Amino acid sequence: MPDPIVPRKKTTGISGSVKNRPAAAGVDLSEHLRSHGIHPTQQRLRVLKVLVESKAHLSAEEIHGLVRAQTPRIGLATIYRTLHALKEKGLVEEHRFNDEFSRYEAMPANHHDHLICIECGKVVEFDQPLIEQLQLAAAKENHFSIVFHRLEIYGICESCAALHKKNP
Amino acid sequence: MPDPIVPRKKTTGISGSVKNRPAAAGVDLSEHLRSHGIHPTQQRLRVLKVLVESKAHLSAEEIHGLVRAQTPRIGLATIYRTLHALKEKGLVEEHRFNDEFSRYEAMPANHHDHLICIECGKVVEFDQPLIEQLQLAAAKENHFSIVFHRLEIYGICESCAALHKKNP
DNA sequence: GTATCGATTGAAACTGATCTTCAACTGTGA
DNA sequence: TCACAGTTGAAGATCAGTTTCAATCGATAC
Numbered sequence: 001m002p003d004p005i006v007p008r009k010k011t012t013g014i015s016g017s018v019k020n021r022p023a024a025a026g027v028d029l030s031e032h033l034r035s036h037g038i039h040p041t042q043q044r045l046r047v048l049k050v051l052v053e054s055k056a057h058l059s060a061e062e063i064h065g066l067v068r069a070q071t072p073r074i075g076l077a078t079i080y081r082t083l084h085a086l087k088e089k090g091l092v093e094e095h096r097f098n099d100e101f102s103r104y105e106a107m108p109a110n111h112h113d114h115l116i117c118i119e120c121g122k123v124v125e126f127d128q129p130l131i132e133q134l135q136l137a138a139a140k141e142n143h144f145s146i147v148f149h150r151l152e153i154y155g156i157c158e159s160c161a162a163l164h165k166k167n168p
Numbered sequence: 169m170p171d172p173i174v175p176r177k178k179t180t181g182i183s184g185s186v187k188n189r190p191a192a193a194g195v196d197l198s199e200h201l202r203s204h205g206i207h208p209t210q211q212r213l214r215v216l217k218v219l220v221e222s223k224a225h226l227s228a229e230e231i232h233g234l235v236r237a238q239t240p241r242i243g244l245a246t247i248y249r250t251l252h253a254l255k256e257k258g259l260v261e262e263h264r265f266n267d268e269f270s271r272y273e274a275m276p277a278n279h280h281d282h283l284i285c286i287e288c289g290k291v292v293e294f295d296q297p298l299i300e301q302l303q304l305a306a307a308k309e310n311h312f313s314i315v316f317h318r319l320e321i322y323g324i325c326e327s328c329a330a331l332h333k334k335n336p
Numbered sequence: 337g338t339a340t341c342g343a344t345t346g347a348a349a350c351t352g353a354t355c356t357t358c359a360a361c362t363g364t365g366a
Numbered sequence: 367t368c369a370c371a372g373t374t375g376a377a378g379a380t381c382a383g384t385t386t387c388a389a390t391c392g393a394t395a396c
Contacts, residue, residue, distance in 0.1 A: 145329060149320060152317060153307055270382085
């Protein structure tokens with residue numbers, strides 16, 4: 001079972017079903033940052049805002065592009081620095097799907113896993129509490145205490161499958 | 169829950185419980201390659217041999233080092249080219265744990281998932297058929313057909329936990 | 337054995353994501 | 367106003383992985 005290459009370009013917008021982020025539901029982003037020990041500069045607020053409002057899992061490049069619409073002179077280094085800080089404080093999650101670069105999302109209220117279409121790159125989030133329980137059992141059996149986990153299912157989404165039937 | 173950085177150096181040997189690889193159990197590697205449409209050159213045989221005999225998940229750099237012991241002039245480009253070919257034919261699996269680079273293992277007979285210690289980098293393989301069934305259910309619910317998946321559980325292994333108790 | 341020709345190789349240069357450095361800027365408090 | 371710490375943008379460095387290209391290999395025909 002070889003890893004198919006996900007044929008996705010950096011610029012591709014990726015949609016995914018996303019639950020309400022806590023910060024999107026009216027929480028003051030500035031206070032959100034401050035309460036996590038991050039000084040809320042304009043740049044940091046805008047990076048976080050882009051992530052909170054986005055329905056996608058964004059690359060650093062994409063975040064840079066979106067933030068630049070409001071703050072044209074912001075540098076890519078600031079994006080990376082901010083993402084590191086946010087990640088370290090647990091406000092942002094980093095994913096490495098089948099790309100050669102990372103994608104980021106604002107930390108959701110609940111952990112979830114990902115279904116990723118290897119044709120179009122669409123990412124759908126899901127959660128299966130039972131899977132988490134079985135993971136706990138597997139960890140216990142091997143004398144591990146779980147800190148976090150990552151479950152990614154790669155496959156073909158409904159619309160790509162339909163396309164295949166039309167143009168096989 | 170921020171991603172802890174796995175404190176692992178490129179040169180660290182990583183152990184893990186590994187079932188017998190089919191090719192390690194007496195199958196002729198040369199024939200193994202040929203039957204998958206890969207011309208069995210010395211270089212390719214040695215890369216595959218290192219992977220089959222290894223008990224670890226090796227980086228390209230590590231494979232290069234090991235192969236060079238027998239073929240001193242082999243280039244890193246050849247390692248990468250060979251790994252691509254092997255991966256494409258499903259003879260090798262690529263993993264990206266919490267590192268910034270890829271690790272490879274000879275394709276095991278059965279799919280398995282990974283427990284990874286975030287302290288020492290130890291990788292333990294396990295499988296839980298029930299988890300796979302639940303994944304199928306999650307995919308079906310979202311109208312995905314699964315091609316492959318990746319489950320990685322990060323945590324603290326028994327011996328690192330014991331160390332922590334001694335030197336907290 | 338020898339000629340031919342495509343496949344494969346090693347070395348070196350390249351690429352692209354990410355990180356580091358450093359001087360300039362900003363905000364805050366004395 | 368001054369000092370100082372924290373933050374920023376720009377440019378350059380780094381490093382895993384890829385591409386290029388001339389040299390070599392190996393299978394096949396003769």
